[in-house]
Amino acid sequence: MSNPNEATLLNKYASEVFAGLVAPALEDMQVSTHPAEDLPAKEDALVRMNRELKRALEKPASERHWVMVIDLRKCIGCSACTVACIAENKLPPGVVYRPVTIEEVGTYPNVTMKFLPRPCMQCDKPPCTDVCPVSATYKNEEGVAVVDYDQCIGCRACMAACPFGARTFDFGYTYTEQLPVMDGAVIGGESAGGYEHASQEYGKEWARNSRHESPIGNVRKCHFCLHRIKDGILPACTTTCIGRATYFGDANDPDALVTELINKPNVIRLKEELGTEPRVYYVV
Amino acid sequence: MIKKIAYTVGAIALLFGLWGVYVRLFEGEQSANYGSYIGWGLWVAMYLFLAGLAAGAYMLATLDYLFNIPQFKGTGKAMLWAAAVTLPAGLASIGMDIGHMERIWKVYLQPNFSSFLALMVWGYTIFLLLILLSLYLAFTRPEQSVMKLVMWIGLVVAVLVAGGVGFLLGGNASRLFWHVGLLPVQFPVFALASGAALMLVLVGWFGPKEDHGNRANQLWTLGILTVILSVVKLYFLFTDFTQSLYGGVPENVQAVQAIMFGQYSFSFWVVQIGLGTLLPILVLVQPKLAKNDFIAGLMGVLLLIGYAVARILIIVPGQVVPMLPGLAEAFSGPKLTFEYVPSLMEWSVTSAVLGGAILALLIGLDRLVRFTEVKK
Numbered sequence: 001m002s003n004p005n006e007a008t009l010l011n012k013y014a015s016e017v018f019a020g021l022v023a024p025a026l027e028d029m030q031v032s033t034h035p036a037e038d039l040p041a042k043e044d045a046l047v048r049m050n051r052e053l054k055r056a057l058e059k060p061a062s063e064r065h066w067v068m069v070i071d072l073r074k075c076i077g078c079s080a081c082t083v084a085c086i087a088e089n090k091l092p093p094g095v096v097y098r099p100v101t102i103e104e105v106g107t108y109p110n111v112t113m114k115f116l117p118r119p120c121m122q123c124d125k126p127p128c129t130d131v132c133p134v135s136a137t138y139k140n141e142e143g144v145a146v147v148d149y150d151q152c153i154g155c156r157a158c159m160a161a162c163p164f165g166a167r168t169f170d171f172g173y174t175y176t177e178q179l180p181v182m183d184g185a186v187i188g189g190e191s192a193g194g195y196e197h198a199s200q201e202y203g204k205e206w207a208r209n210s211r212h213e214s215p216i217g218n219v220r221k222c223h224f225c226l227h228r229i230k231d232g233i234l235p236a237c238t239t240t241c242i243g244r245a246t247y248f249g250d251a252n253d254p255d256a257l258v259t260e261l262i263n264k265p266n267v268i269r270l271k272e273e274l275g276t277e278p279r280v281y282y283v284v
Numbered sequence: 285m286i287k288k289i290a291y292t293v294g295a296i297a298l299l300f301g302l303w304g305v306y307v308r309l310f311e312g313e314q315s316a317n318y319g320s321y322i323g324w325g326l327w328v329a330m331y332l333f334l335a336g337l338a339a340g341a342y343m344l345a346t347l348d349y350l351f352n353i354p355q356f357k358g359t360g361k362a363m364l365w366a367a368a369v370t371l372p373a374g375l376a377s378i379g380m381d382i383g384h385m386e387r388i389w390k391v392y393l394q395p396n397f398s399s400f401l402a403l404m405v406w407g408y409t410i411f412l413l414l415i416l417l418s419l420y421l422a423f424t425r426p427e428q429s430v431m432k433l434v435m436w437i438g439l440v441v442a443v444l445v446a447g448g449v450g451f452l453l454g455g456n457a458s459r460l461f462w463h464v465g466l467l468p469v470q471f472p473v474f475a476l477a478s479g480a481a482l483m484l485v486l487v488g489w490f491g492p493k494e495d496h497g498n499r500a501n502q503l504w505t506l507g508i509l510t511v512i513l514s515v516v517k518l519y520f521l522f523t524d525f526t527q528s529l530y531g532g533v534p535e536n537v538q539a540v541q542a543i544m545f546g547q548y549s550f551s552f553w554v555v556q557i558g559l560g561t562l563l564p565i566l567v568l569v570q571p572k573l574a575k576n577d578f579i580a581g582l583m584g585v586l587l588l589i590g591y592a593v594a595r596i597l598i599i600v601p602g603q604v605v606p607m608l609p610g611l612a613e614a615f616s617g618p619k620l621t622f623e624y625v626p627s628l629m630e631w632s633v634t635s636a637v638l639g640g641a642i643l644a645l646l647i648g649l650d651r652l653v654r655f656t657e658v659k660k
């Protein structure tokens with residue numbers, strides 16, 4: 001993906017789409033009629049992050065320090081990331097890894113909306129792991145808090161311990177189970193069933209066929225799309241964010257975009273006072 | 285007569301409960317009302333209550349077997365039996381609560397000892413073994429020093445496991461309402477108080493037929509003990525709530541408000557404080573009423589209900605305040621809510637647990653461990 005042709009293409013495409021969107025608002029303004037190729041080349045963040053991801057993957061796992069940076073000034077609260085995550089991880093109803101909270105701030109009439117996407121913070125001092133009676137949830141060597149579904153007994157102690165509400169419990173619902181089925185036609189629950197049962201989390205197939213099969217009865221959470229990362233693909237929320245408000249990368253890489261972003265003063269982490277050392281940063 | 289009623293109540297509760305147990309075992313947890321934001325509900329509260337009851341009952345058994353207090357001679361076996369029944373009942377309740385019960389062996393064979401939950405499972409297992417050993421010794425060699433030794437160990441373990449449950453909640457720095465240093469201190473007191481209430485019921489309602497003049501005194505002493513413990517408990521509540529409200533940290537204030545003025549105010553004021561604490565205190569300070577078998581037993585039942593509700597009102601309010609503003613509305617789906625009232629299935633399972641415990645207690649008292657009749 002990092003080859004220059006692809007990058008130029010993506011840039012061109014992005015700027016043309018963008019121009020199309022804003023053109024009506026710029027009616028009386030002078031708009032450059034130059035073709036996109038002539039614009040000063042500014043690389044799309046996704047292209048850069050993709051390249052950096054590949055670079056990070058060449059290092060031993062323990063030397064990578066994955067972080068996520070979310071630019072709250074750019075987030076428009078569309079929840080595309082929430083939905084992308086659900087589609088990627090085949091999350092059933094009631095399980096969500098990255099909701100976007102909406103808060104109205106200010107006093108009328110001076111009000112505005114504040115959107116806060118909330119993945120798992122991948123805390124470096126996570127209160128959720130020590131409490132697990134069977135070590136089913138732990139920080140893996142890349143620093144991502146994972147859940148071993150086959151080990152988890154479903155006691156929900158980790159859920160109680162997480163200060164961010166980042167863990168939800170899989171009660172075994174599916175989106176399609178109530179849908180009608182028509183004989184001989186591809187319609188309803190049965191035909192869609194396969195879609196819901198094919199999660200590839202942690203690089204493993206989770207069939208989730210019966211009510212007692214993991215990850216049903218387990219606690220689930222965001223894992224930074226580890227299964228994608230290992231193949232050199234950015235997390236689903238990051239590639240889907242239409243405002244380019246979500247960044248992902250290796251903070252141990254001094255030249256990475258995320259490193260650039262988090263080494264500025266306008267960056268915060270949630271509930272810093274609890275000392276959990278989140279790996280998710282918010283640009284404000 | 286009372287015994288017949290108690291048997292009937294136990295049997296009906298168990299029967300009603302079988303439905304819930306069936307649903308839970310074969311259909312899973314969807315019909316429970318706890319969810320992803322309020323993850324611990326009625327069953328966890330009942331575990332705290334019943335396990336605390338077992339610890340309290342054991343503590344009171346030491347009055348007979350360890351400290352040889354003449355007034356309580358003959359009550360030890362019954363109290364040990366009560367502990368032997370309520371602890372497994374509590375464990376059954378928590379067992380129903382976990383998503384993969386079939387993996388419970390992992391807590392024994394692959395434990396993570398930095399988890400307080402794992403420590404508690406081990407602690408309660410050891411405690412159960414100690415209870416059974418004490419019971420065995422009570423039958424075979426109650427006067428020997430080995431009995432005393434076991435009872436000493438058991439007493440220490442009882443206090444530790446009772447307090448440990450307080451830590452299980454209090455250790456969560458993420459939940460301000462639980463994260464009070466007082467919790468592990470309170471819990472052994474709660475346990476002792478509920479044990480005393482249970483003893484009131486057992487002595488008052490199911491004591492030995494032939495009363496040799498000892499019972500009235502036992503009831504009176506127990507009544508006073510219960511009153512003192514209830515006052516201490518009230519004081520704990522008072523300090524906890526006033527400190528939270530005065531401190532003014534929103535998350536804590538909201539939790540206390542939910543109890544005092546919000547969705548749990550009826551359970552709190554009417555059941556826990558009114559019926560479960562104040563009424564029994566008013567009745568039990570009057571020697572005439574406190575020495576009456578029936579009334580003393582009835583007050584014991586009210587106190588027990590009050591303690592059970594108190595446990596629910598520790599567990600649930602600690603989870604009702606969203607961890608982030610707007611989280612409640614951020615994504616909708618089943619079980620993503622910060623409101624909780626137990627479902628019928630949950631009540632049903634609890635009914636099975638309590639019904640089973642009542643029946644086991646009564647059958648044990650009838651066939652196994654009668655109160656020893658003590659002659660003056």
Ligand code: SF4
Pocket residue numbers: 119120121122123126127128129145161162163164165166167221276
């Ligand atoms: S955000 Fe919650 S689930 Fe994620 S690592 Fe931190 S404590 Fe654990």
Ligand code: SF4
Pocket residue numbers: 131132133134135136137147151152153154155156157158159218219
């Ligand atoms: S729910 Fe699973 S991962 Fe969480 S603490 Fe319990 S056993 Fe561990």
